[in-house]
Amino acid sequence: MIYADNAATTRMSEAALNTMISVIHENYGNPSSLYSIGQRAKETLEEARRSIAEVIGAEPREILFTSGGSEADNQAILSAAAIGRKNGKTHIISSAFEHHAVLHTLEKLKKEGFEITLADVHENGIVRPEEVEKAIRPDTCLVTIMYANNEIGTIQPIREIGKICRAHGVLFHTDAVQAIGHIPVNVETDQADLLSASAHKFHGPKGVGFLYVRKGICVTSLIEGGAQENGKRAGTENVPGIAAMATALKEAAARMQEDAVSLTAKRDRLIQGLRRIPHSALNGDEAHRLPGNVNFCFEGIEGESLLLLLDDKGIEASSGSACTSGSLDPSHVLLAIGRVHDVAHGSLRLSIGEDLTDADIDTMIRSVGEVVEYLRSFSPIWRDLESGKKQHIL
Ligand SMILES: *Cc1c(COP(=O)(O)O)cnc(C)c1O
Numbered sequence: 001m002i003y004a005d006n007a008a009t010t011r012m013s014e015a016a017l018n019t020m021i022s023v024i025h026e027n028y029g030n031p032s033s034l035y036s037i038g039q040r041a042k043e044t045l046e047e048a049r050r051s052i053a054e055v056i057g058a059e060p061r062e063i064l065f066t067s068g069g070s071e072a073d074n075q076a077i078l079s080a081a082a083i084g085r086k087n088g089k090t091h092i093i094s095s096a097f098e099h100h101a102v103l104h105t106l107e108k109l110k111k112e113g114f115e116i117t118l119a120d121v122h123e124n125g126i127v128r129p130e131e132v133e134k135a136i137r138p139d140t141c142l143v144t145i146m147y148a149n150n151e152i153g154t155i156q157p158i159r160e161i162g163k164i165c166r167a168h169g170v171l172f173h174t175d176a177v178q179a180i181g182h183i184p185v186n187v188e189t190d191q192a193d194l195l196s197a198s199a200h201k202f203h204g205p206k207g208v209g210f211l212y213v214r215k216g217i218c219v220t221s222l223i224e225g226g227a228q229e230n231g232k233r234a235g236t237e238n239v240p241g242i243a244a245m246a247t248a249l250k251e252a253a254a255r256m257q258e259d260a261v262s263l264t265a266k267r268d269r270l271i272q273g274l275r276r277i278p279h280s281a282l283n284g285d286e287a288h289r290l291p292g293n294v295n296f297c298f299e300g301i302e303g304e305s306l307l308l309l310l311d312d313k314g315i316e317a318s319s320g321s322a323c324t325s326g327s328l329d330p331s332h333v334l335l336a337i338g339r340v341h342d343v344a345h346g347s348l349r350l351s352i353g354e355d356l357t358d359a360d361i362d363t364m365i366r367s368v369g370e371v372v373e374y375l376r377s378f379s380p381i382w383r384d385l386e387s388g389k390k391q392h393i394l
Helices: 012-028 035-058 068-086 101-111 129-135 158-168 237-275 301-313 331-336 341-345 358-378 381-388
Strands: 063-066 091-095 114-119 141-144 171-175 196-197 209-213 280-282 293-298 347-351
Touching: 012 237, 035 141, 035 301, 063 068, 063 301, 063 358, 068 101, 068 171, 068 196, 068 358, 091 101, 091 341, 101 114, 141 158, 158 171, 209 237, 237 280, 237 293, 237 358, 301 347, 301 358, 331 341, 358 381
Parallel strands: 091 114, 091 141, 141 171, 171 196
Antiparallel strands: 063 209, 196 209, 280 293, 293 347
16 A cells, blocks of 8 residues: 555654654643642653654744644734734734645634735745735734645745845744644744644644744643643643644754655656656646645546546545535635636646655556556546547646
8 A cells, every 4th residue: 555645644654653642651740730640740841842842943832732734824814913903903914825724714704804915825835925925004914924735735935924024023933734743944044933733744643733923922721721821722631642743843953954855856757657647737837836745737637537547556546635625616725726616626636755765656557557547548528529529738
């Protein structure tokens, strides 16, 4: 089996798993309890906070634990909106290809009277900082742009955007869920005010993540109850998950450079191989992309059938976002970079991990080629394209 859907989730690392199991076994106290085992859990929690803060250049008190990336995105955006509202600022800038945790939160705010401007992501899948700057108005309270896109892997000019936001006194949030643990992220150099992360995208457990909140920014609690997390997130902390997340992040950061070099070589081998399939195209900028992300469109086929047939061949991949799979709408990300509906339907995302070998890459290239050819052999759209009744786009 070849697992090529690391953008959807990753397998837990051995070290993270060991941390999690040992905390569950031996460190089961409630961090809010005053007796020893509770205090031991509290220490574990604070050690994880220190360790995570160090990796991203933050202070421990700037790390707020959440149930994952979606919650962190919701809390970041709703907090910035609440601050904006208080100051009479109700304009937010984002981009059209954000994760739904961001887009749906913005839609909710729109119904509450906020105005949303979505920056163009262009054909290469990259937001232009100067266009973000041009969109800033006196009533802009937040810019939220993702660090790297989860479907097409394009890395955004976060530093430049961060600098612009700081110069204009506008809060800057970045959904860094796909970036953290894979490419260098530092809240100081990136000038981020709010930043979301999720453990299961860097070989940690599911259901745990964090929000970085620059000191001085008042976040709104989404969950009312106890005074955990400085009163910003009620509920007994997920100590085993948080400890495992810290282990996974530390490990990922230590291996990052080495992994990025080998992954990039494999990614490029895969891209070169898939390019040989006629009427195919890489989605998103080739250079500014995550080391493990490959995303292609193939004309004349249906992404869903491609995935099922690849699964039969032992390859686990995705057509893009797990959240939209099962729906017949093409990916909002591919539409945002200008792919037409027909082409966007024939998409394939292969997000590879460190465990894959060059032989696995070659197997993927061969299998995708075979499946695309097979599907085209009885596709009515492909027949029309080949007979000239319809024009090829790719
Ligand atoms: C996976 C993902 C999320 C959601 O994170 P969860 O922990 O699954 O809630 C948000 N944003 C991006 C870019 C993602 O890839």
